[in-house]
Amino acid sequence: MALDETTPPEHLNPLERFGRDIKQVRLARKLTQKQLGRATGYSEGYVSKVESGTLLPRPSEKFAKGCDLAFGTGELFAGLLRNIEEGDHPSWFFPYLNLERKAVRILDYSASLVMGILQTEAYARAVFRASHPREDKELTEGRVTARLRRRELFERDAPPLLWVILHETCLRTVVGDAEVMAGQLEYLQAAASAPHIDLQVLPFSAGAPGVHTRPFTMLTFDKSPTVLYADGPQGGKLYDSTRTIALHLDSYDRLRAHALSPGESLALIKSLVKEYRS
Known part of the structure; x- marks a missing residue:
């Protein structure tokens, strides 16, 4: 207006x-x-x-x-x-955002949706509209704007290193429509070309490791212990116990081992863009 x-x-x-x-x-x-x-x-x-x-x-x-x-x-x-x-963020998410801004490395496993910091505007809007169907449009737009602001991390002179593993489900679950998905996958292609971003796809053929692993993110810092963030029924939660971090680092290594190489991952994404555009 x-x-x-x-x-x-x-x-x-x-x-x-x-x-x-x-x-x-x-x-x-x-x-x-x-x-x-x-x-x-x-x-x-x-x-x-x-x-x-x-x-x-x-x-x-x-x-x-x-x-x-x-x-x-x-x-x-x-x-x-x-x-x-x-x-513009739920209260339980703000502690994570404060840590995300300070992290030097971000390790993420996304099981069904593309992680928030890599979402396009159209994809994020479709996600919020689906999860909050009766929400006022202004509130939804506020959420979208807040999500896009997180990209400012990568505009720094020394941005954090991001390694993201996307289950193939993220690429094939139609969020919004085919046009939204094509735009999202094209954005992933562009993001993966940045020197501080590594992207791998965990294919359906990997089987059990992807099926039985819930999404999670780990943040590492220069002088502080690694922190784990994982979603729960009442929202996300942060964990810092040594044992929990060690278990998830092992899990992340296992997911990487079963994932496609970065080159193979981009080739799959490129082929899916063609499918969505056809």
Whole structure:
């Protein structure tokens, strides 16, 4: 919807409210968009998009902190930005997100759906619509935006190393429609070309190892112990016991051993893209 000064606050999404607050304080400080852009290290166009609530996936943390410095508002806007991000994720998932941002290596096994950080916008939207069919559209879009923001990890100068094993089920379960799936698989192909991402497919022919293993993610750090994240009936949970981590590292090695090589995996994905496009 078009954002203007007469739009009631309750009709604005979180990014639009954030943008309006930025604009109101900027005007109160008698700053132009160009001046605020210069103060925060961004362009006038960037500021304009923030204020209109159209900058996706969201304004950067650096911009929010720059606004606080320029406005003399302490940590007001940095805090508002964090609140937006927390509000778009379920409460049980936020501890994992904090650790994901600090990880130097991410090992993931996805059993039925492509892991969130590698999902396209259309695929993520279809997942959320299927899992929350009666949810307000605005809430769904907030979830999608929050999921896409996780990709910012890979925009760093030293991004974490990601190794993901996708069960073949992830590639053949139609999420949304054939067009959505083709786009998702093409994105996986592109992602796998990055030097910090390794991708393997565990084929149906691997049998029991894939069937009897539930999805999980392990995060490793420079100076902290490895942490395991696994989904449960009441949401995800973090584990750090030495025995649990060791068992899952063994399981991950076994899955890798039964998976297709990275080259074979990409060849399979490429053939499936053709199927979805035909």
